[in-house]
Amino acid sequence: MFSNKEKFKEAFLKKLESMYGKSFQESTSRDHYHTLGNMVREYISANWIATNERNRAKDEKQVYYLSIEFLLGRLLGSNLLNLGIQQVVEDGLKELGLELSAIEEIESDAGLGNGGLGRLAACFLDSLASLDLPGHGCGIRYKHGLFDQKFVDGYQVELPEQWLRHGNVWEVRKPDQAVEIHFWGKVESYREDEKVRFRHIKGEAITAVPYDMPIVGYQTKTVNMLRLWSAEPAPFPIHKNIMQYKRETEAVSEFLYPDDTHDEGKILRLKQQYFLVAASIGSIVRSYRKKNGSLLDFHKRVTIHINDTHPVLAIPELMRILLDEEDMSWELAWEITSQTISYTNHTTLSEALEKWPINIFQPLLPRIYMIVDEINERFCKELWNKYPGQWGRIENMAILAHGLVKMAHLAVVGSFSVNGVAKIHTEILKNREMNLFYEAFPDKFNNKTNGITHRRWLLKANPHLTSLIKDTIGIGWMKDTTQLRQLDAYANDSAFLEKLNNVKKKRKEILGERIRKQTGMVIDTDSIIDVQVKRLHAYKRQLLNVLHIMYLYNKLREDSSFTIHPRTFIFGAKASPGYYYAKRVIKLINSLAEKVNNDPAIKGCLKVVFLENYRVSLAEDIFPAADVSEQISTASKEASGTGNMKFMMNGALTIGTLDGANIEIKEEVGEENMFIFGLTAEEVLNFYQNGGYRSSEYYHHDKRIQQVLEQLINGFFPDVHDHFEPIHDSLLMQNDEYFVLKDFSSYIDAQGRVDTTYKDRNRWLTMSAKNIAYSGFFSSDRTIKHYAKDIWGLELSYSKS
Structure with a gap:
């Protein structure tokens, strides 16, 4: 039924009528999704049965x-991709007046x-x-x-x-x-x-x-x-x-x-x-x-x-x-x-x-x-x-x-x-x-x-980049991701970098449209898209990201000579229902977004977007569009991370601590192609073991820290009463368990390097190309x-x- 588009169309219409007892003209988008899904599952069945029989027959572990x-x-798109029938289905549906992408959106x-x-x-x-x-x-x-x-x-x-x-x-x-x-x-x-x-x-x-x-x-x-x-x-x-x-x-x-x-x-x-x-x-x-x-x-x-x-x-x-x-x-x-x-x-x-x-x-x-x-x-x-x-x-x-x-x-x-x-x-x-x-x-x-599967996070999530890579180095990397290293030869090729820039611009526009539909907010797709998407937890330090945005906001308002390339900060995260501290950080991000996004004084230089209900299908639009990958956990706390690998594979540059797999990303692509900051794991563990860290010292000696911490409790955020006091207290009264204040200055310096580097477009695009080229090591195929x-x-x- 998937051998060509004519047979597919015939089978699709017949299946729809037999399943729902109505004509194609009367059918709904959900009818189309369930019809196609059932066809694909039936198509899979023969190989599924054969695999089970082979398992029974062979004496393999x-x-x-x-x-x-x-x-x-979602599984419809990935199953079509893995089965090699995506194009037949897309072409057949188009002739029936349907869009495969719209049908995929029906799936939860x-x-x-x-x-x-x-x-x-x-x-x-x-x-x-x-x-x-x-x-x-x-x-x-x-x-x-x-x-x-x-x-x-x-x-x-x-x-x-x-x-x-x-x-x-x-x-x-x-x-x-x-x-x-x-x-x-x-x-x-x-x-x-x-x-x-x-x-x-x-x-x-x-x-x-x-x-x-x-x-x-x-x-x-x-x-x-x-x-x-x-x-x-x-x-x-x-x-x-x-x-x-x-x-x-x-x-x-x-x-x-x-x-x-x-x-x-x-x-x-x-x-x-x-x-x-x-x-x-x-x-x-x-x-x-x-x-x-x-x-x-x-x-x-x-x-x-x-x-x-x-x-x-x-x-x-x-x-x-x-x-x-x-x-x-x-x-x-x-x-x-x-x-x-x-x-x-x-x-x-x-x-x-x-x-x-x-x-x-x-x-x-x-x-x-x-x-x-x-x-x-x-x-x-x-x-x-x-x-x-x-x-x-x-x-x-x-x-x-x-x-x-x-x-x-x-x-x-x-x-x-x-x-x-x-x-x-x-x-x-x-x-x-x-x-x-x-x-x-x-x-x-x-x-x-x-590792991560490049089939989901590159082939499916970013067909635009996939096409560019295929046109540049062929298709061998689709089975063996180590072949992505061939892209390193093009990292200084101006024609390739221009195409890479166009791919990123296209993906930013796609994400921008999704954000507009989901939130009503219009983002500047020429801005730096700076993303932190992961579970909301104190050690992952979404709070450090927030305090940096507050610092930028204060600086833009108070210093007319201070300029930055426009930046859109995107967050996606769920906090466990009983994790009240993390839920306060969510409220803080949203309160900051409300303030920043509605202040004409900063002339649109900053925007903060917290996307509800972060999930895989949303991530598939976020990773290809990102310029900056925030991997800023307290060193020694993030076992590995895999979001860092997905961003890398899609050409985003990492700003991060030497934690988890960030270290191995650095080994693959080189420290010159990412932005490292903060304490090392050894330094963090030494503080935990021997003491010696006093967060109050950083508060008293850094006016930037004083200002942003006071803004948590001085009415800077209206209508929240004392809601952010526990965050303030965690950093000072409880001595900042995850070293947010210790790493604050180093993080701001690294973010400054991000801004400077982004303005040198050729340098940025070369770094982006190298990240893609050396991301193949982080394939889950290698891990498995x-x-x-x-x-x-x-x-x-x-x-x-």
């Missing part, structure tokens, strides 16, 4: 990637993730399929995602995401493969065959129903699977109010990251995590048993990869199955489990290294707690034998300590591989955050620097090849043999 988030974005972004963790997982699935590797995702089918963000009087308001309101054309419900999950109750021991056995009784069951989505490889026949689990009531009576049970059950797969300020939220989050792993491992084991019978070689044919600490309960859950259902000895079960699980750490933030109160964990998951307790006992005994008398070391490494279950400790102990996501992040883990574990298990630790070879033990020639 399978990888299952467990993640609490998968930030997929899948509400399955929030930030870099989820987007990385989505890029990894794309790379696994595109490299013909047998790797599948396992996640939760959140009915309402994280939340839809709205601004009301500048404040963030959270509304439920309604991404499933019109169904999800890509998913296939598989109720026959549902898994029953048990919570609460108690564990009963009994003797059988002269062995002590355990059974979970009087528990509360819920049903995990899988919804499978195809993950289509680029120009290949491999179609892998993302399995998402939905929580539904179990099909038998329970001793509880039925409506309460139904509400509590459905809540498990209703929202991503429910507020865990109180115990009720903590219980729900822990329920979600066990729900994800119990359903996924139950399904994986059932499939494996069907093919292989015994689980004795499970670890040789399966790797279960846990993306951060959220799925760590995979370790005790697999132990439970091997002990209670397979009747294995502890020693054999532990050998299989610890050789099956691999773990990626994504953070050094202590609050993100999850710790669950035992008084919540034990009643909710009684059998799992027993197993974790036993893992801890045996681990501590092993440590005692290795480090006799070192009570402090054992206390600091224990999985259970001080009334808490330490999930990161469990992850390291129960896995065969622990990887960080950028060179500096891995070194910090080894030498500081997890140093005791590294000393005990040095062979487990390794680095895998993150390293995971496959070094961790998972997969053959890269999987489907080509």
